[in-house]
Amino acid sequence: MRLLSAAVLLVLASAGLAQAFVQTKFASEEAARQRCPTDMVVWLILPGNSFVIKSDPRYGATQRGAYMCERDAIAAGNRGAH
Numbered sequence: 064m065r066l067l068s069a070a071v072l073l074v075l076a077s078a079g080l081a082q083a084f085v086q087t088k089f090a091s092e093e094a095a096r097q098r099c100p101t102d103m104v105v106w107l108i109l110p111g112n113s114f115v116i117k118s119d120p121r122y123g124a125t126q127r128g129a130y131m132c133e134r135d136a137i138a139a140g141n142r143g144a145h
Contacts (some may be wrong), residue, residue: 087139088129099132105143107131113144 088107089095095104105114109127114136116122121144123130131141 077117080096086130090129092123092130095132099134103133104130105133105136107136107141108144112141114141115144119144 087098089098092104104118105116105131106119106122107114107123108121108125109129114131114133131139
C-alpha cells in the first residue's frame with residue numbers, strides 16, 4: 064500500500080512540474096498565435112517587463128525580445144509600454 068501511495072504522489076508531482084514548464088515566450092509570432100488563437104500576441108521587450116502591441120514600431124524590432132500571448136505576459140507581471 065505504501066508503494067502505491069508513493070507512486071500516486073510521484074505521478075501527481077510530475078504532472079505539476081510539467082504544468083510549471085509551459086512555454087510562453089516564442090521566437091515567432093506564428094508560434095505564439097498557435098498557443099493563443101483568440102488572444103492578442105504582444106512583443107515582450109527584454110530585458111525588462113514591458114510589452115508592446117503590433118501597431119507599435121518596436122513590435123518585433125528590438126534587439127532582444129519574445130512574442131507572447133497578452134494574457135501570459137500580464138500573468139507573468141509584465142505591463143504594456145507607453
